[in-house]
Amino acid sequence: MLTVSIAVALTVLLHVALVSHFAQQQARKEAQLRLEQLSWQMRDSLNRVTGSAIVTVKLLSQLPQVRSYDKPEETRQVLESLQRAVADYAWIGVADADGKVRAATGRMLEGAMVDARPWFQAGLKGAHATDYHPAKLLNKLLPKSSDPWRFIDMSAPLLGNDSAVRGVVGVHMSWQWVRNRAHQLLTPALRAYGAEVLVVRADGTVLLGPGELLEKKIDTPSLRLALKGGIGSLREEGPDGKVYLTGYSRTGTTGDPTTLQWAVLVRHTEDAALAEAHALERRMIWLSVLMAVVLASGAALLARRLTRPMDALSCAIEQAIDATRAGGRPDDIPVVSGFHEAQVLSHAMRELVRSEEEHRSALETMNQQLENTVAARTADLQALLLHDSLTGLPNRRALMQTLPDAMHRAARAHKPCALLFLDMDGFKCVNDTHGHEEGDELLRQFGVRLANAVRKTDMVARLAGDEFVVVLEGLSDAQDAHEKADNLLALLRDSYALKRTRVTVGASIGVALHLPEDAHDLDAWLARADGAMYAAKRGGKNTVALAA
Numbered sequence: 001m002l003t004v005s006i007a008v009a010l011t012v013l014l015h016v017a018l019v020s021h022f023a024q025q026q027a028r029k030e031a032q033l034r035l036e037q038l039s040w041q042m043r044d045s046l047n048r049v050t051g052s053a054i055v056t057v058k059l060l061s062q063l064p065q066v067r068s069y070d071k072p073e074e075t076r077q078v079l080e081s082l083q084r085a086v087a088d089y090a091w092i093g094v095a096d097a098d099g100k101v102r103a104a105t106g107r108m109l110e111g112a113m114v115d116a117r118p119w120f121q122a123g124l125k126g127a128h129a130t131d132y133h134p135a136k137l138l139n140k141l142l143p144k145s146s147d148p149w150r151f152i153d154m155s156a157p158l159l160g161n162d163s164a165v166r167g168v169v170g171v172h173m174s175w176q177w178v179r180n181r182a183h184q185l186l187t188p189a190l191r192a193y194g195a196e197v198l199v200v201r202a203d204g205t206v207l208l209g210p211g212e213l214l215e216k217k218i219d220t221p222s223l224r225l226a227l228k229g230g231i232g233s234l235r236e237e238g239p240d241g242k243v244y245l246t247g248y249s250r251t252g253t254t255g256d257p258t259t260l261q262w263a264v265l266v267r268h269t270e271d272a273a274l275a276e277a278h279a280l281e282r283r284m285i286w287l288s289v290l291m292a293v294v295l296a297s298g299a300a301l302l303a304r305r306l307t308r309p310m311d312a313l314s315c316a317i318e319q320a321i322d323a324t325r326a327g328g329r330p331d332d333i334p335v336v337s338g339f340h341e342a343q344v345l346s347h348a349m350r351e352l353v354r355s356e357e358e359h360r361s362a363l364e365t366m367n368q369q370l371e372n373t374v375a376a377r378t379a380d381l382q383a384l385l386l387h388d389s390l391t392g393l394p395n396r397r398a399l400m401q402t403l404p405d406a407m408h409r410a411a412r413a414h415k416p417c418a419l420l421f422l423d424m425d426g427f428k429c430v431n432d433t434h435g436h437e438e439g440d441e442l443l444r445q446f447g448v449r450l451a452n453a454v455r456k457t458d459m460v461a462r463l464a465g466d467e468f469v470v471v472l473e474g475l476s477d478a479q480d481a482h483e484k485a486d487n488l489l490a491l492l493r494d495s496y497a498l499k500r501t502r503v504t505v506g507a508s509i510g511v512a513l514h515l516p517e518d519a520h521d522l523d524a525w526l527a528r529a530d531g532a533m534y535a536a537k538r539g540g541k542n543t544v545a546l547a548a
């Protein structure tokens with residue numbers, strides 16, 4: 001869920017950043033285009049009005065009533081009818097060649113000398129447009145207005161029939177018309193946007209623009225480009241330090257005195273241009289946050305739906321493992337609800353645990369049975385052998401089980417076998433003198449000496465205490481048995497190096513022969529040998545006695 005949320009947040013952030021970047025780029029581009037368009041619309045409008053004014057002045061200079069200003073009434077009538085048609089013409093007048101006003105609208109300045117005025121001086125030489133200037137002579141004569149009177153002047157020479165200049169006709173256009181044009185150009189929406197139109201003279205003086213810049217000089221990149229005749233738009237820092245997007249163009253034609261060359265700048269702040277983009281950005285951020293919250297909640301619900309059954313399942317599995325480790329029987333794995341795969345998985349786990357439990361208990365039962373069987377067999381085996389633990393030689397039981405085989409072999413081989421019953425002489429004395437431990441050691445060495453002295457197929461057993469039995473097979477006769485007993489006796493008489501001392505003992509040996517044709521009577525055979533041994537004892541010990 002966390003991963004999904006982070007991925008969504010990063011994706012959304014990236015999208016917002018990209019969309020915001022492109023939206024701002026687009027907004028800036030569109031604003032610049034719009035401002036450029038407004039700039040050249042304003043330029044065209046200014047060119048049209050000044051152009052028509054110069055044409056008007058030229059036409060006036062051709063009119064007979066104006067050329068022959070001798071009848072001022074008629075001249076004034078023409079001038080005033082023109083003024084009525086074009087309200088922006090604040091003053092129209094005719095001056096003679098000396099600069100004396102001979103006729104003028106509203107009789108203003110009639111009789112006054114205007115020979116020093118630039119429009120008059122330029123008009124003497126030809127049609128001329130005189131740049132923006134404050135009203136001088138007319139300021140007091142014209143009605144008061146909210147904006148100070150500012151003019152541009154159009155003037156043209158009046159030629160006599162001899163083509164000599166006999167005067168100048170001049171028109172003072174109120175600057176108000178430029179203000180009006182700018183106002184018309186900027187729609188309410190653009191004004192609300194903070195768009196401004198600046199008309200700037202070639203020397204950088206702002207003729208039209210915001211109050212704080214009016215009739216002040218500015219120097220901006222857009223102004224420089226416009227004055228060079230360029231048309232376009234750019235992003236620049238304004239004199240007030242704000243960043244503006246500015247469309248620029250220039251009026252008039254270089255070198256044409258009938259035109260006026262002004263830079264026309266239409267601008268608004270970049271912030272205003274990007275306001276929509278910023279608003280879009282804010283909307284997108286809110287929308288993205290909302291979307292991220294919805295998606296994260298969805299992811300959380302989904303994760304919960306996925307993990308809850310898995311949690312329940314893993315919990316049940318852990319409990320089953322704990323129960324098994326503790327040696328108990330695990331509970332059934334519950335079939336969890338939730339999505340299909342979890343149900344299938346829990347069902348499979350349940351079956352697995354059940355089958356494992358069945359196998360385990362079957363294995364335990366088998367194991368128990370096996371242990372029982374092993375214990376029983378071990379007991380049987382132990383019962384069968386029960387070897388003498390001190391000497392490692394077969395014991396009485398083993399001897400009794402082996403003797404029948406020896407008798408069978410004697411019958412098959414037609415060779416007698418013999419049972420030598422040995423009892424150590426003086427063993428008690430070794431025990432008493434050197435201790436039981438040494439006595440035990442003597443018994444072990446006595447047994448080993450006996451076993452080494454006979455064939456592998458012959459048997460040496462310890463019956464009890466210091467009594468041993470040797471079964472000799474494959475004998476030829478009683479004499480043979482006797483000789484072998486004598487040999488053994490001689491061997492046994494050699495001294496024994498015990499742990500702490502060296503001793504010498506003897507033995508009394510009773511020999512009982514079993515012939516191949518004899519009946520198989522174990523006890524009788526053993527009793528005969530035992531009896532012979534006692535006879536040897538009685539005969540002085542350390543001797544061999546043959547049973548009858």
Ligand SMILES: Nc1nc2c(ncn2[C@@H]2O[C@H](COP(=O)(O)OP(=O)(O)OP(=O)(O)O)[C@@H](O)[C@H]2O)c(=O)[nH]1
Pocket residue numbers: 390423424425426427428429431435436437438439440443464465466
């Ligand atoms: N160290 C030891 N002594 C044993 C063992 N079994 C029996 N004895 C002792 O062996 C002795 C056997 O007695 P006897 O056979 O009368 O002693 P003996 O000195 O050989 O007498 P004779 O046969 O008459 O020569 C007894 O003192 C028993 O206590 C045993 O496993 N280890």
